[in-house]
Amino acid sequence: MTTDVFPELSLAEAEREIDAHIFARTPEADHEAKLLRVTQALSLLGDPHRSLDIIHVTGTNGKTSTSRMIESLLRAHGLRTGLFTSPHLTTLRERIMIDGAPLAQDALVRLWQQVSPAIHAVDQASLQRGGPRMSFFEVLTVLGFVAYADAGVDALVLEVGIGGLRDATNVADGRVAVLTPMARDHDKYFVGGLPGVAHEKSGIIKPGATVVSALQKDEAAQIIVAAAAHRQASVFWEGAHMSVASRRVVPGGQVVTLRTAARNYVDVFVPLHGEFQAQNALIALAATEAFMGDGVPRALSLPAVARGFAGATSPGRMEVVSAEPTVIVDAAHNPHGIAALADTLRETFTFDRLIGVVAVLADKDADGILTGLAGLIDEVIITQTRSHRAADAEALAEHARQVFGADRVRVASSVPDAVQMATAIASEADGEAGVLIAGSITLVAEARRHLQETHMPVTVDAHTVVTAADAGAVPVEQAPLEDAGDAGAVPA
Numbered sequence: 001m002t003t004d005v006f007p008e009l010s011l012a013e014a015e016r017e018i019d020a021h022i023f024a025r026t027p028e029a030d031h032e033a034k035l036l037r038v039t040q041a042l043s044l045l046g047d048p049h050r051s052l053d054i055i056h057v058t059g060t061n062g063k064t065s066t067s068r069m070i071e072s073l074l075r076a077h078g079l080r081t082g083l084f085t086s087p088h089l090t091t092l093r094e095r096i097m098i099d100g101a102p103l104a105q106d107a108l109v110r111l112w113q114q115v116s117p118a119i120h121a122v123d124q125a126s127l128q129r130g131g132p133r134m135s136f137f138e139v140l141t142v143l144g145f146v147a148y149a150d151a152g153v154d155a156l157v158l159e160v161g162i163g164g165l166r167d168a169t170n171v172a173d174g175r176v177a178v179l180t181p182m183a184r185d186h187d188k189y190f191v192g193g194l195p196g197v198a199h200e201k202s203g204i205i206k207p208g209a210t211v212v213s214a215l216q217k218d219e220a221a222q223i224i225v226a227a228a229a230h231r232q233a234s235v236f237w238e239g240a241h242m243s244v245a246s247r248r249v250v251p252g253g254q255v256v257t258l259r260t261a262a263r264n265y266v267d268v269f270v271p272l273h274g275e276f277q278a279q280n281a282l283i284a285l286a287a288t289e290a291f292m293g294d295g296v297p298r299a300l301s302l303p304a305v306a307r308g309f310a311g312a313t314s315p316g317r318m319e320v321v322s323a324e325p326t327v328i329v330d331a332a333h334n335p336h337g338i339a340a341l342a343d344t345l346r347e348t349f350t351f352d353r354l355i356g357v358v359a360v361l362a363d364k365d366a367d368g369i370l371t372g373l374a375g376l377i378d379e380v381i382i383t384q385t386r387s388h389r390a391a392d393a394e395a396l397a398e399h400a401r402q403v404f405g406a407d408r409v410r411v412a413s414s415v416p417d418a419v420q421m422a423t424a425i426a427s428e429a430d431g432e433a434g435v436l437i438a439g440s441i442t443l444v445a446e447a448r449r450h451l452q453e454t455h456m457p458v459t460v461d462a463h464t465v466v467t468a469a470d471a472g473a474v475p476v477e478q479a480p481l482e483d484a485g486d487a488g489a490v491p492a
Helices: 011-023 031-044 063-076 105-128 136-151 193-204 218-230 275-292 302-310 335-348 366-374 393-404 415-428 441-454 465-472
Strands: 054-058 081-084 096-098 155-159 176-179 210-213 234-237 243-250 253-259 264-270 319-322 326-330 353-358 379-382 409-411 433-438 474-477
Touching: 011 105, 011 136, 031 105, 031 136, 054 063, 054 193, 054 275, 063 081, 063 155, 063 176, 063 275, 063 302, 081 136, 096 136, 105 136, 176 193, 176 275, 193 218, 210 218, 210 275, 218 234, 243 275, 253 275, 264 275, 264 302, 275 302, 275 335, 319 441, 326 335, 326 415, 326 441, 335 366, 335 433, 353 366, 353 415, 353 441, 366 393, 366 433, 379 393, 379 415, 393 409, 415 433, 415 441, 433 441
Parallel strands: 054 155, 054 176, 081 155, 176 210, 210 234, 326 433, 353 379, 353 433, 379 409
Antiparallel strands: 081 096, 243 253, 243 474, 253 264, 319 326
C-alpha cells in the first residue's frame, strides 16, 4: 500500500522517512525559546491543544508508569483517551497513543503532511533569528497535539519530556497536575539541587488546577506548596489524603488496597512489580478521581478500576521479557530508580545467581548506578548502546571494576552480544539464575528487540492470577491513612 504523501513508498517506508527526519533534529539546547517555537507552530495549526482536556504528569521517577495507569483507568471508564509519553522502545508512534494503541501508520503519514509546513515555517523563522530548528521533541509534541485533536479524545494524559516549566508540553493547560516522586537528576538542566528540581517540575501547575502529589522530601514539598498557593491550585498529597493501605505479592504483580479521599478500593490486582508501582497506582487512581470529579475527588466504579489496573502495562519497567533463563529489563537510570529496582527484585524473585547487563548514557550518574547494582548482581557485563549519548563501554567498565572488582566484570561491544553472553552464563549456572538488564532506556529498547527475535516471550493471565494466588500470597502491610485534613496540607 502506498500513500498520497509519499506516493512511491509503502506506509512502513513512509514511517521510516518521517522517523529519520524527526530524529535527525538535535535535542533542545536553548530551553527558554522552545516554548515560543512550539507555540508558534501550534498557532499556525489552529491551536489544537486548546481543545484538549489534559492531565499533565511530571516527576523524576515513575511518571511513565503512572501516566500509563491513568490512561488505562480513564479508558476503562469509557473515555476516548490520548497518551503522550517518552521515550519509545520500538516506534515513535508509541509516544502518541490513542485509545491504548500507537498512532496508526496511515494517521501518522496523513498528519505529517498537515504538520510539516508549520514546522518548516517555524524552523525558517528561528534560523533567521540565529536560533536552531525545532528539536525532535518539540516536533513530536506538536504532532501529538494535532493527532489528539484530530482523534477527538476526551482526555489526554500528557507526560513531560524533562522538567516541566520549560518543557515543550507546558504550552498546554492541564486541569490536573500530577507530581510523582522527585529526586536529583539531569544536574546540568536543573539548577539548585532538589529545590531546583521541584521549582522546575511544579511549573506545570496552572491557575486553578488540581494537584495530585506523591510523598516528597520536605525541601521539594515546600516549593510545591508555594507554587500551588501562588496559582490558587488545590493539592492532594500521598500520606495526608491517600495511601497504599496494604499490598501482597502475587504471581504477575501484586494485590493492593488503595485508600483515597473518595473511597477505599480493596484487593485490586496491579500487574506490575514493586512497592513503587503500588505508589504509582495510588497516584494514578487519585489523579483519575480528580479528573472525573472536575477537581473534587470522585469515587470511581470498582469494576472499572479493576479493569483499568488489570489492563495497565509498563514496558521496560521491571518487565520479565523472556524465560529459561528469566530475563528482566528495567529502565532505571539513576540511583533512586536503582534503589526501587533493588527492593522489587528482593521482594519478587529468588535467584541463586543474577547476571547483570549494564549500559548508561554519558550524562548519568554511572558510579551511583553501579554502586546500587553491586549488591544485587553476581557478575556484570558492561556494554554500550547505539545512542550518540552512550557512555563508552571500556570507560564504564573501568568504573565497574572499581565497584565490583575486576573478576566480576566483563565487557561486550554491543547490546546483542552482551545479552547473549549473559543468557549463556545464566543458562549454565547451577540453581535458579536470571539476567537483569538495566541502566538506560536505550539499553532496554535494544535488548527487548534482540530478545523478541531470539527468545520466547513471557505472558501472564492478569484476569485469573489473583484468585489463583490467594493461598500463597505474601502480605506486605503499609501504614494506615491519617485524617485527610485540608487539600493544601503537606504530610509530615
